[in-house]
Amino acid sequence: DAKTTQPPSMDCAEGRAANLPCNHSTISGNEYVYWYRQIHSQGPQYIIHGLKNNETNEMASLIITEDRKSSTLILPHATLRDTAVYYCIVRVANNFNKFYFGSGTKLNVKP
Amino acid sequence: SAVISQKPSRDICQRGTSLTIQCQVDSQVTMMFWYRQQPGQSLTLIATANQGSEATYESGFVIDKFPISRPNLTFSTLTVSNMSPEDSSIYLCSAQDPGDTEAFFGQGTRLTVV
Numbered sequence: 317d318a319k320t321t322q323p324p325s326m327d328c329a330e331g332r333a334a335n336l337p338c339n340h341s342t343i344s345g346n347e348y349v350y351w352y353r354q355i356h357s358q359g360p361q362y363i364i365h366g367l368k369n370n371e372t373n374e375m376a377s378l379i380i381t382e383d384r385k386s387s388t389l390i391l392p393h394a395t396l397r398d399t400a401v402y403y404c405i406v407r408v409a410n411n412f413n414k415f416y417f418g419s420g421t422k423l424n425v426k427p
Numbered sequence: 428s429a430v431i432s433q434k435p436s437r438d439i440c441q442r443g444t445s446l447t448i449q450c451q452v453d454s455q456v457t458m459m460f461w462y463r464q465q466p467g468q469s470l471t472l473i474a475t476a477n478q479g480s481e482a483t484y485e486s487g488f489v490i491d492k493f494p495i496s497r498p499n500l501t502f503s504t505l506t507v508s509n510m511s512p513e514d515s516s517i518y519l520c521s522a523q524d525p526g527d528t529e530a531f532f533g534q535g536t537r538l539t540v541v
Contacts, residue, residue, distance in 0.1 A: 350529070359431075359519055359532030360470065394459040403469070409528045410457060415521070 319343070320404045325422040328398075335392040336421050338404030341385045348409045349380060351389045353400040354420075360403065363389065367409075394425045429522050431455050439539045440510055447506045448536045455484035455500035460521040461493070464535070470519065476503040498524030510540045 321339040328334040340349060350365040364371055364378045366387075371378045377390040391398055403420040407413045430453040440446050450459065459476040474495055475483040484496035497503045507514050517537050523530040 348528075354470075357535075357537075359534045361527040362531075365528060401469075414460060414472055414475065415530050416472060417462075419469050 318350050319406050319416075320373055320418045322402075322404055322418060322421045324419065325424065326425060327424045328391075328394045330425055330427050334394040334398065334423055334425070336389040336391075336402050336404075336423065337386065338389070339386045340404070340406050343384050344408075346408050348408045349378065349384075349387045350405040350407060350415070351376070351378065351401045352405065352415075352417075353398075354403070355397075355400040358417070360417075363402075381384055391423075394423075396425050396427065399423060399425045428529075429456055429531040431520055431522055431531055433518075433520050433533040433536050435536060436534065437537040437539075439541060442511050443538055444510055445506055445508045446510065446538060447504050448518055448520075449540075450505070450522075450533055452501045452522045452531075454524040457524045458501045458522065459497060460523075461495060461503070461505045462519040462521060462531070464517040464519060466515070473505070473518075476505075476511070507538065510538075511538045514538065515536045515540045 317412050348365050348367050351363040352360040354360045366378045380387045401420040401422050403417050432451045434449045461473040464470050472485050472490045476495050476497040478497045494506045511528040517535040519535045521530050526531040
């Protein structure tokens with residue numbers, strides 16, 4: 317049921333910004349964009365979510381295009397510990413809707 | 428935020444046997460879910476564990492193979508029945524409340540069937 321498209325892998329140099337794109341062209345008006353990451357052998361970790369405005373927290377920034385058909389997760393200063401699979405998910409927030417994971421992007425942060 | 432503990436963290440089982448995985452949440456939650464992650468793959472939702480009623484299974488998953496219990500608002504179990512090597516996966520428990528905007532995940536149970 318995944319409704320997102322992400323590149324399978326990306327590389328980023330340590331200390332540089334990592335920009336991870338996600339396409340969600342069929343997103344509905346009441347669906348949020350969520351980002352999770354999964355570091356090897358761990359459970360998924362919540363990063364950030366947003367509806368239409370750009371969002372920032374201590375981990376990352378989320379930039380959503382005006383038409384909401386795509387978004388970019390930005391890790392401003394990537395470290396080796398940010399190497400993980402990053403999942404972009406769309407769902408309606410604050411109800412019983414489930415999280416369906418797509419294939420994600422494997423981010424490789426290199427020294 | 429909810430803290431989720433799963434037991435066992437890993438196991439190696441013989442084909443034809445069954446394994447029950449436990450999921451304990453440190454607070455009462457409305458919704459609990461079970462996922463499967465096959466080697467090198469993304470997470471696939473198996474079912475919603477409903478408190479006080481039968482679990483709701485996603486397409487491709489059946490109760491006879493993956494029976495689920497949810498006796499209260501903090502605990503659930505997933506049984507993988509009559510295992511075959513194809514059941515070798517990581518099984519993850521997740522929890523959320525309608526008031527929460529995010530879901531929380533356990534660290535997973537790594538199952539190997541030989």
